[in-house]
Amino acid sequence: MTLPTILLLGTCDTKLPELLYTQSRLSACKTLIIDIGRNASTDPSISITHADILAHASNKESISHLDRSDYITALIPHATATVQTLFQEKRIHGVMGIGGSCGTALATALMRDALPVGFPKLMVSTMASGDVGPYVGETDICMMYSVVDIAGRNRVLETVLGNAAGAISGMASFYLSKMDEDESAAEGPRIGISMFGVTTPAVTRAREYLEEVMPGCEVYVFHATGSGGRALERLVQEGVLDAVLDLTTTEICDEVVGGVLSAGESRLCAATKRDLPRVVSVGACDMVNFGTPESVPGEFLKGENGRVFHHHNPTVTLMRTTREECAKIGKVIAKNVRGDGVKWTRILLPTGGVSMLDVPGHAFWDPEADEVLFATLEDELRDIGIPVIREERQINDPDFAVTAAEMLRQLIEEHRAK
Structure with a gap:
């Protein structure tokens, strides 16, 4: 040997x-x-x-x-x-x-x-x-x-x-x-999926569905904690992944607003450059991440309007994104998915809520802020050739997850046929 x-x-x-x-x-x-x-x-x-x-x-x-x-x-x-x-x-x-x-x-x-x-x-x-x-x-x-x-x-x-x-x-x-x-050929496509705690049900159902309908596929789940998003980008760049179901793009919120889990300004860009089959959503774009409550910058604690916070656990504090921030987040997502001749990208928007916390009766439910995010993406990508599809369900609805996974499956099959 x-x-x-x-x-x-x-x-x-x-x-x-x-x-x-x-x-x-x-x-x-x-x-x-x-x-x-x-x-x-x-x-x-x-x-x-x-x-x-x-x-x-x-x-x-x-x-x-x-x-x-x-x-x-x-x-x-x-x-x-x-x-x-x-x-x-x-x-x-x-x-x-x-x-x-x-x-x-x-x-x-x-x-x-x-x-x-x-x-x-x-x-x-x-x-x-x-x-x-x-x-x-x-x-x-x-x-x-x-x-x-x-x-x-x-x-x-x-x-x-x-x-x-x-x-x-x-x-x-x-x-x-x-x-x-x-070095031997893989049986099926290698698919990356981005996940956060508040989008886990969606990712779990999407993964299960892909494994059911695409025997031999390999699914790689990335925790959207900054390093997870960078790892996803790196593996796309290195050619390890063949397709991406980017359900959770929350790291862009931290990049735009100043949270602690940014994956950098080039998040989403690797798949754009390679033009892989990809479905992008806005999972957890209702939140910015900080550490303990004491770690939240003072600028977010001042003023009469105050920010909406949720204490996820003793070391993680979440802050709801505002309408103004959602507009900026939408523009960054749109900028990073655009590229010369990009053909295999779809944007899927869960209008019923973008996380577990962004549903009626929960801390971050704010349909007006979500609408700014959705409308910004539609405006920025209009006439670019990247379809933006609204889906009335919330992101963790099993049917939304299946819709996203099936959309990606179809893109993979069409891409292979071409």
Whole structure:
């Protein structure tokens, strides 16, 4: 059986002994050490040197004179291209990095930018016990806290590095065994669906219906928490998904109004660029997300009109979107679904309510605000060639979910026929 190859990332000017120890714990694998340090190292154990990384750079001057921030910025694009080539040539089956703050920033940037979701990635870091969001992003990087600083070998660090070596070895072996299987054609389409707690019934019924009427399809559900939307966009961009049922576009509310669960300004754009079969709705566009009640910005608590809030749980506070905000949200959705020659997108509007809270008798029921959202989408997309269809049911009505899923199924079949 072919042994998996692990790419070890580290700053060899400061972490080479620890990298070499990790390499010794990977006896069941082949290894390549790549030097992403600030000062070039000439140790013969290094497989990919600074000179290799910068071989195609227009300016091959040493980066050691740069300050830490500039050196990281300068090295990342060249190191990313190097790692991408190793992946594309199928020469590596897992990647592991070790480092402090700078090494973590560098190594995880390479993992995010050079390697797809699903490729084994593990980072042993002094930064892993805090907020790892900036390092992980929307990817599947595993973060392991080093407990002690990576500054000289000792029993604690060697145990952590040994455990990490075992973990990446297992992941890479599994990845290698699945490579041929993953490259075979899928039985049915791979469909992404966006979901929030307040649209769960709709997503559940739509998923069930698609699995019933399209045997062999794979449904991927994304929690619309910012990172979920970014992951959906990434997998569309990487070609992992063939169609999208974007029932829950609430992350755009947070982007427009200033909530904490924005997926960025390019939400919806990946499927627009690829022109995939897609049905888009406005699930949970009645709300903006904040943390605890104390975290809500003061600007939303001032004035006589006051905002409508709902305490979803002790750490999640929801704020109802206003008519003015709904108009802005509608314009952003319309802008992001438009594209040159976009043909396979449909917009489906649940006029009976866009979430569990936006129905008669519940906290966010505001048909006037919803109407602004619906009318804005209709106005912005009129004569663009993207149909906007009103459906009188509320979003979590099982019949609405089936209508949306069936609309997507028809688009998928028509797209395949073309």
